[in-house]
Every structure is written in structure tokens, then in C-alpha cells.
Amino acid sequence: MAAPAPTSDSPPALEFVDVSKSHGAVRALAPLRLRVPRGETVVLIGPSGCGKTTVLRLALGLDPPDTGQVRVAGAALDARNVRALRQRMGYVVQEGGLFPHLTATENVTLMARHLRWPADRIAERLAALAALARLPADALGRYPSQLSGGQRQRVGLMRALMLDPELLLLDEPLGALDPLVRAELQDDLGRVFKQVGKTVVLVTHDLAEAALLADTVVLMREGRVVQAGPIAELVHAPADPFVTAFVAAQRRPLLDGEGAR
Amino acid sequence: MNARARAGLVAAPVALALGFAPAAHAADELRVASKPFTESVILGEIAALTASAAGAPARHQRALGGTRLCWNALRAGEIDAYPEYTGTLIQELLGGAAAPGADITALRAILRARGLGATDSLGFDNTYAIGMRAGVAARDGVATISDLRRHPALRFGFSNEFMSRRDGWPGLAARYGLPQTTARGLDHDLAYRGLADGSLDATDLYSTDAEIRRYDLRVLADDLRFFPRYEAVLLYRLDAEARWPAAVAALRQLGGRIDAAAMIAMNARAKLDKIPESTVAAAFLAASTSGSDGAAAAGRAPDDGDRGGGAAARARRIGLRAREHLGLVAVSLLAAILLAVPLGIVAARRPRLGQAVLAAVGVVQTIPSLALLVFMIPLLGIGSLPATAALFLYSLLPIVRNTHAGLRAIAPSVRDTAQALGLPPAAILWRIELPLALGTILAGIKSAAVINVGTATLGALIGAGGFGQPIFTGIRLDDLPLILEGALPASALALAVQGVFDVVDRLAVPRGLRL
Numbered sequence: 001m002a003a004p005a006p007t008s009d010s011p012p013a014l015e016f017v018d019v020s021k022s023h024g025a026v027r028a029l030a031p032l033r034l035r036v037p038r039g040e041t042v043v044l045i046g047p048s049g050c051g052k053t054t055v056l057r058l059a060l061g062l063d064p065p066d067t068g069q070v071r072v073a074g075a076a077l078d079a080r081n082v083r084a085l086r087q088r089m090g091y092v093v094q095e096g097g098l099f100p101h102l103t104a105t106e107n108v109t110l111m112a113r114h115l116r117w118p119a120d121r122i123a124e125r126l127a128a129l130a131a132l133a134r135l136p137a138d139a140l141g142r143y144p145s146q147l148s149g150g151q152r153q154r155v156g157l158m159r160a161l162m163l164d165p166e167l168l169l170l171d172e173p174l175g176a177l178d179p180l181v182r183a184e185l186q187d188d189l190g191r192v193f194k195q196v197g198k199t200v201v202l203v204t205h206d207l208a209e210a211a212l213l214a215d216t217v218v219l220m221r222e223g224r225v226v227q228a229g230p231i232a233e234l235v236h237a238p239a240d241p242f243v244t245a246f247v248a249a250q251r252r253p254l255l256d257g258e259g260a261r
Numbered sequence: 262m263n264a265r266a267r268a269g270l271v272a273a274p275v276a277l278a279l280g281f282a283p284a285a286h287a288a289d290e291l292r293v294a295s296k297p298f299t300e301s302v303i304l305g306e307i308a309a310l311t312a313s314a315a316g317a318p319a320r321h322q323r324a325l326g327g328t329r330l331c332w333n334a335l336r337a338g339e340i341d342a343y344p345e346y347t348g349t350l351i352q353e354l355l356g357g358a359a360a361p362g363a364d365i366t367a368l369r370a371i372l373r374a375r376g377l378g379a380t381d382s383l384g385f386d387n388t389y390a391i392g393m394r395a396g397v398a399a400r401d402g403v404a405t406i407s408d409l410r411r412h413p414a415l416r417f418g419f420s421n422e423f424m425s426r427r428d429g430w431p432g433l434a435a436r437y438g439l440p441q442t443t444a445r446g447l448d449h450d451l452a453y454r455g456l457a458d459g460s461l462d463a464t465d466l467y468s469t470d471a472e473i474r475r476y477d478l479r480v481l482a483d484d485l486r487f488f489p490r491y492e493a494v495l496l497y498r499l500d501a502e503a504r505w506p507a508a509v510a511a512l513r514q515l516g517g518r519i520d521a522a523a524m525i526a527m528n529a530r531a532k533l534d535k536i537p538e539s540t541v542a543a544a545f546l547a548a549s550t551s552g553s554d555g556a557a558a559a560g561r562a563p564d565d566g567d568r569g570g571g572a573a574a575r576a577r578r579i580g581l582r583a584r585e586h587l588g589l590v591a592v593s594l595l596a597a598i599l600l601a602v603p604l605g606i607v608a609a610r611r612p613r614l615g616q617a618v619l620a621a622v623g624v625v626q627t628i629p630s631l632a633l634l635v636f637m638i639p640l641l642g643i644g645s646l647p648a649t650a651a652l653f654l655y656s657l658l659p660i661v662r663n664t665h666a667g668l669r670a671i672a673p674s675v676r677d678t679a680q681a682l683g684l685p686p687a688a689i690l691w692r693i694e695l696p697l698a699l700g701t702i703l704a705g706i707k708s709a710a711v712i713n714v715g716t717a718t719l720g721a722l723i724g725a726g727g728f729g730q731p732i733f734t735g736i737r738l739d740d741l742p743l744i745l746e747g748a749l750p751a752s753a754l755a756l757a758v759q760g761v762f763d764v765v766d767r768l769a770v771p772r773g774l775r776l
Contacts, residue, residue: 057677
């Protein structure tokens, strides 16, 4: 129902099988089916409260589903395997979600140090990630409060990539940035996604960002998937009047009619 | 602070706690104690000197605590002997078991059933009396307590214990029908000052007080014979008699040896001439005894731990008090940290349990410190152990509360992010949550430490030593330099503790949180 059919026999990187979730009386996810095939970049988009952030929280096991099953790389997520599976996922939130008492380097290497990686392996990986995320070397020793918003975001991305996870989950990673920095980071994110060749699930409410980064765009509303497919499909073949309205609202400020890539 | 005052304050909790008193335990010394007023300390010194002259290794815990505290310590076997007054036994301690007019023989029979013995009267009666400045009494024509009825505007200030004792103000006012309703409770030694500077018109006296002459006081006649007799005796444990028969026999021989004039003279020497009680006691024994007793007593060097001596002696005393004081604070604080931080963590993790934990440590905090100290005696005896335990309990609240608050203040998104990395809960606590809460936790430890330094002065009331020792002795002896000898170092210590924690804070709290 959601993403296109898998491209190989291997299980999807992330799969939601009839997952529902309520926060008190508020229904966050109506029973939801979602498949994220390996190597694809899927962008979840929709108005506030549509359940897109809930999808990431359930994927990470931060909240348990009420019904249904969350599968990561084919394995059903449960209390026993959740920590091991989290190490195969990288998570980036708005502002980077950095720990304020740790330097950029300490933030990035926290989990590797906990896993007792040898120092040279940590240093090697850190240098590679700094180059990939284009983080200046002098920023590595600084604390989050001493970094710019864009730098914090780059450090957050490095931290998520440190253990070389198969799946990257990004929750409005660029939401708090000013437009110029945001545009620069969108370009960098797109480049990184291509370079690392990982499965990516990115949550945003910005259609232009979705258009730039997504293989598949999943438009959600009230805990359900309204339409899923390439951006052009949503723009030119809306499945529902809501899709038309959502796309029109975001296209309004654009001067030309073809905002998509 | 006054002996009789403290006992009144804590009588009820102690009566409750008595049921848990542990069995008497033997010790290889004869432990004499006294209440914290000059006469009791002198009598305690006389008893200790006499016992050691008779061959027992005697130790005097001077000014150990008030009536109830000494009585309970004696019954629990924490001490072996202390000076007491028959009126107090009848009115307060034996709880109606003795007839109002009971003589020593009758009292002995009742005491024997409780494993205790008493000497004959030492030779004087130190009853309560009401005193006024002679000039004021003459102006108003007051000679008897009955005369006070005609002067309802007179201002009364009584020692705290007198305010609450059955044989004190309530009974006196009822018997004489006194109209004054606003009697103030204050420390016995300070009441004399109040009389002298005119802020009080009448107070309770002990009839052997040295101040009666010094301040030119008029002792009002007890025309309705309200006050019972307060013959001084030494109380002792019968099992102490079994351990040190010669020493206890020597104590019994003190009966009848000290008359009122001798006691008033000794009180005056100690209090007005500021001669150490041990010197006063040794001089009395040397002068009044012929034979081996006095010689031996004089041979034992007067031991005055509390005052006198030159700068070197003072420095040595302050050093000793500082060690005792720091010991109380450090041990109790360390133990409190070890319990309170984990409690705070649990409280932060489980909100409902957390409320219960916070409420429980909050209740401990509401117990007055003096009462808490006295609660500890039946459980832990006297000395530094019960004081440390009380300080430990007081330290819990600030540390638990700040640990809880520090952890709760961490944004849920930080915890989520740490979990999403795959860190196990212990690592999240250790690497993320505790460092983020450290500043708040340290602030709680700091307030516990500073409060502890102040509260530890009260430890002197139950024999734990520390800077409270010179403070309370100084109040008792009306000796300002001695009070300062305890108060100044205690304040300095509090400031130093604060300074140390400021440095610890700077070193320990992660740099990233201070930018």
C-alpha cells in the first residue's frame, strides 16, 4: 500500500504491519502499513499531528505500538532486541539533539566509546565523518552551545552515522535553521545520502525539501497514508483532494509551476 | 542552654522511646555524668574524683544533658552515676510511684526495683525559689510569693524547664492564684541577665545559685509551701556497685558532706570567679577530707577540658573540637550521599514512589533537631554515633530533593536521544543524566553540609563534642570568650565548607554546562 515493491528478496529495512498507536484519547496512528525498501530515501510529510514523528519513535522502540508489529531489517522489534537494533539505526532530531555537557567529538563518539572501540578506529571514523559532513576541524572540540545551528546539525548527523547504521531516521533535522543554512544543508544531506547509500526515513513538513531528497514521498494525514510515490505523482496525479490542497498550499509562494526536481 | 530546660522540651518523646532502651552493657570505666549547670558539673567532678581515689577508672561526662537525658542514660546503662535532686525524682522521674513527701529510704526502695541506688542527701537542699531584684521588691512591697498577686503587671521570665514542670510555673500559678498570664520561657543563666538589666521582674532561682548574692536578689518566701525539697543525691546503677564496690562505697560516704554554704561557695567560685569546676571540686575534697581520700583526690590532676590555659591550650582545644566537629559532619554527610542520591534517582524514575520518598524525608526534617538527637539515645546511646545518625537523617532531604529535581529537569528529548543511540539505562544514567544533574545535586549536598555544620553544635548536648561544647559551656558559665571559642570556628567552618563546595562545583560540573 505504501512504498513501491521491494527491489530484492531481502526484507525491507523498516516495515510497519498494521501498527496503531494512541496517546490517551488522541489517535496518532490509525492502523498503518508502511514498507521502506533497502537503499531508498523515503520522506514522510504531512501537517502537524499527522503521525509522522510517531512513526520514527515507534521504529526506534521509544514508544511501543498499541497493536501491530514494527520490523527492522526483518526482525520484529521487542524489548530484548531493541537496544541491538537501535545500534543499527541512526537518529537525528531538530537542532541535532546534542548532549550539552559533551563536546562535538564526545557526542559523536559516545556510543563507540561505550562499545569500547579502539582509539585509532574511533579517530579514523571521526575524521572520515567530519569530512563527509563538512564540519571544520576546530568545531570538533567545542561544546554544542559554542556551535552554530548548522554545525550542530552536522554533528548530529555524524553522531547518527558513527556506528555505520543501515537505517537513518531524521526528524525535521533542518526545521530550526535559517533559509540559507537550510538550503546548504539540504544539498549536503542529499550528497551524504547518495554517498553512504543507506536507507533513509526523513520527516519534514516542507514539500521542497521532500522534492529535493526523496525517492518516495509518503503524505500522511490523521495517522494514515494518503498517497505514496515519487513527488511527481503527488503533484500531477493526486490521489485525493487533500493531496491537491497540500501541494497547492506549499507551491503558492513559488514563482514557477515546476518546483519539483 | 539549661539542663532543666532541655529535659522539659524532650520529655514526651523520650518517655515513648524508653520502651526500646537496650539492656545495660558493662564497661571497664565508671562513667559519671552531670547536667549542664554549674552545680551539677561540680558535683559530678566531686563524684568522679572520689571514685577514682577509691581505685575505679572514673570518667566524667560533664554537662551531658538535661534531667531526662541523664535519667534515661543511667537507666539504659550508658552512664553509671549522676547527681540528682529528690524533688525532681518525686515530681518528674518516678511518675507518681513516690509519695510527695517520700524520704530517701522510701525513694531507695522504689529505685532499687529499677536497678538503681541513691546516696544519702549530700547535705543541702537546692529547692526552687522565686527571686526579684531587691530594689524592685522593696519598691512594690513584695516579700512573699503571695504578694505577687497584687502586682499583675510584673514581668516573669522562667527557665524553660520550670515553665513546663508540674512543680514549676503551672503548679505555682494555680496554688497561689497568680494573675500574670505572660510568663516567658528562657535559659536559666540568661534569666539573671534579664533581671539585672531590668527586662524581667521575677524569675525562678535555685536556692544555691551564686547569683543571688551577686545580683542582690530578694528570695521571696514560699508562704504556701508549694516547692518540695530538693535534696541533692548521687544516683548510681546497682550493677556499677557490683563492678566497683569500693568506688560506690566512697560515693555513698559523700552523704552529708556538702552543706548549703559550701555549695553556694563552690558555685560562686566556679561561676563568678571563673575557676574550673574540676579545680573547685578538688579543692573542696582536699579541704574537707582528712586521710587517704583527699590526698588521692588532690593527687589526681584537675582535668579541665573546657576552658582556661594559654593560647597554646586554646589552639589545642580548638583543634580537637574541629576534628570532632568535622568528623560528625563528614561521616554523616558521606553516608547521606550514599543513600540519598540513589533514593533521588529512584524517586525521579517512579513518580508515585518518588512522592512517598520525598514526603518521608521531609517529615524527618520537621522533627526538631533536639528531639531527634534525644530520640537517638535509646537506640544508639550517647556520644558521636547518635549525633552522626541524626545529622545523617537531616542531610537526606536536601540531597534527595535536589537529585530528584536535577534529574526531572532534564528534557525528555535528551533521554530519548540517548536511548535511540542504543545506550543501556545504566550508561544513560552515568554518562548523560548524572552529569547534567550534577550541578543541582552538588547544590543539595552543599546545603546539607552547611546545615550540618550548624546542627552539629547540638551534638555537644549528647556527648558528641565539637564546637557546641565550648558554646554550651560558655552559656552555662556566662563566659563570652568561651562562647566565641566555639561560635567563631563553627562559623568559619561553615564558610570553609561553602568555599570547598564552590571549588568542587567548578571542577566537577561539566564545562559545557557553564558556557
